[in-house]
Each structure stands twice: as structure tokens, then as C-alpha cells.
Amino acid sequence: DVKVTQSSRYLVKRTGEKVFLECVQDMDHENMFWYRQDPGLGLRLIYFSYDVKMKEKGDIPEGYSVSREKKERFSLILESASTNQTSMYLCASSLGTGSDTQYFGPGTRLTVL
Amino acid sequence: GNSVTQMEGPVTLSEEAFLTINCTYTATGYPSLFWYVQYPGEGLQLLLKATKADDKGSNKGFEATYRKETTSFHLEKGSVQVSDSAVYFCALKGIQGAQKLVFGQGTRLTINP
Numbered sequence: 001d002v003k004v005t006q007s008s009r010y011l012v013k014r015t016g017e018k019v020f021l022e023c024v025q026d027m028d029h030e031n032m033f034w035y036r037q038d039p040g041l042g043l044r045l046i047y048f049s050y051d052v053k054m055k056e057k058g059d060i061p062e063g064y065s066v067s068r069e070k071k072e073r074f075s076l077i078l079e080s081a082s083t084n085q086t087s088m089y090l091c092a093s094s095l096g097t098g099s100d101t102q103y104f105g106p107g108t109r110l111t112v113l
Numbered sequence: 114g115n116s117v118t119q120m121e122g123p124v125t126l127s128e129e130a131f132l133t134i135n136c137t138y139t140a141t142g143y144p145s146l147f148w149y150v151q152y153p154g155e156g157l158q159l160l161l162k163a164t165k166a167d168d169k170g171s172n173k174g175f176e177a178t179y180r181k182e183t184t185s186f187h188l189e190k191g192s193v194q195v196s197d198s199a200v201y202f203c204a205l206k207g208i209q210g211a212q213k214l215v216f217g218q219g220t221r222l223t224i225n226p
Contacts, residue, residue: 004156033213035216040218041218042117042119042202042216042217042218042219043157043202043214043216043219044216045213045214048213058213090156090157092157100145100147100162100164100206101147101159101162102159102214103158103159104149104156104157104158105156106154106155106156107155107156
């Protein structure tokens with residue numbers, strides 16, 4: 001089974017802090033994704049990566065950056081956390097070109113005070 | 114651009130009732146269509162998918178048919194169980210661009226015994 005793990009289930013940070021969310025997949029997948037989930041808005045794509053050191057902006061990249069130094073790990077960075085970034089963050093991965101199915105981690109619920 | 118619209122929730126049903134959750138989409142060509150489910154405290158997992166018109170995806174008693182003429186992918190189950198209580202997301206993957214998914218806003222389903 002594909003396993004996608006996220007570093008924390010719950011995280012509380014203060015406004016202005018730099019925040020790192022880590023995601024690791026164990027199935028040698030090419031593609032990795034970061035979404036945020038908010039009530040009534042579904043999932044919105046922040047960034048995705050289709051290869052090591054490659055990244056593309058999703059629909060809501062403002063205030064976020066990402067890093068993919070190794071194939072199995074994809075990090076989401078909030079350079080200066082703000083209260084409007086309080087949300088559930090979901091990481092996903094998929095095999096590669098031609099593969100539709102994304103596999104999701106359990107999510108990190110981030111609260112910014 | 115591509116978009117997905119789901120019926121408003123929450124939906125509350127009694128055990129053994131018939132379930133329909135409506136999903137319509139806007140996209141160019143023939144996208145791939147998905148239903149994902151999120152059980153309480155967990156990430157999303159793929160429930161079923163269809164990749165071409167008139168295909169029927171099915172899993173765990175749920176089914177959905179890809180209807181190109183009505184641009185719909187409604188989720189149905191003949192007899193729901195308490196364990197089906199979850200949030201359901203309809204999603205599509207377009208024919209162009211990278212492997213990213215576009216999600217609907219999600220429908221929360223509660224089944225009462």
C-alpha cells in the first residue's frame with residue numbers, strides 16, 4: 001500500500017513565525033501536491049512538484065513556498081505565518097504521467113494565533 | 114477553466130436509505146472523474162473513478178456513471194450504512210497540463226441508525 005505521511009497532525013504557531021510542513025511518500029512517486037482544505041471551499045491546490053527540484057504554482061500559492069530536494073519528500077513553507085493561513089493542509093502523491101490516482105496523507109491542522 | 118460543483122450539504126439519512134450526491138463539471142474535452150471520501154480524522158482516499166464517457170465506476174456499493182451529455186458524475190448507493198458517514202468530494206483531472214485535480218466543495222454525509 002502507498003503510504004503518505006505528514007510530520008504533524010496538529011500544529012499551533014504564532015503570527016509571523018516561519019512554519020515547515022513535511023510530507024513523505026514511500027512509493028517512489030514522481031508527483032507530489034500540497035492542498036489546503038477549508039469548509040465550503042473543498043481542496044485548493046497550493047503547489048505541486050513533478051520531479052526533484054521542480055515545482056509549479058497551484059491556484060493559491062501566495063504566502064507559501066515549497067521545497068523538493070529528494071524524491072520522497074515535499075515540504076511546504078509558510079515564510080511568515082498569518083491568521084488567514086489557519087487551515088487543514090493535505091499532502092498527496094501520484095505515480096507519474098498517465099496516472100490519475102492521488103494518494104493522500106492524514107493532514108496537518110495548522111492554527112495560527 | 115475546469116470546475117466541479119457538488120450538491121450542498123450536509124446530508125442526513127437513515128440507515129438503509131438510498132443515497133444520491135450530485136456532481137456536475139465544466140471542462141474541455143473528456144476529463145477523468147473521481148469520487149474521494151474523507152472519514153473523520155483521516156485524509157482523502159479514492160472511492161471510485163471513470164476515465165471516459167459512459168464508464169461506470171464502482172466500489173463498496175457506491176457507483177457513479179460518467180455522463181458526457183449532462184456533464185455529470187452523480188454518486189449513488191442503494192442502501193447506506195452508519196459507517197458511510199464521511200465527507201465526499203467529486204474531482205476531475207483535465208486533459209491538458211499536469212496531473213492536478215480540481216475538487217468540488219465536498220458534501221458531508223451523516224447516516225443515523
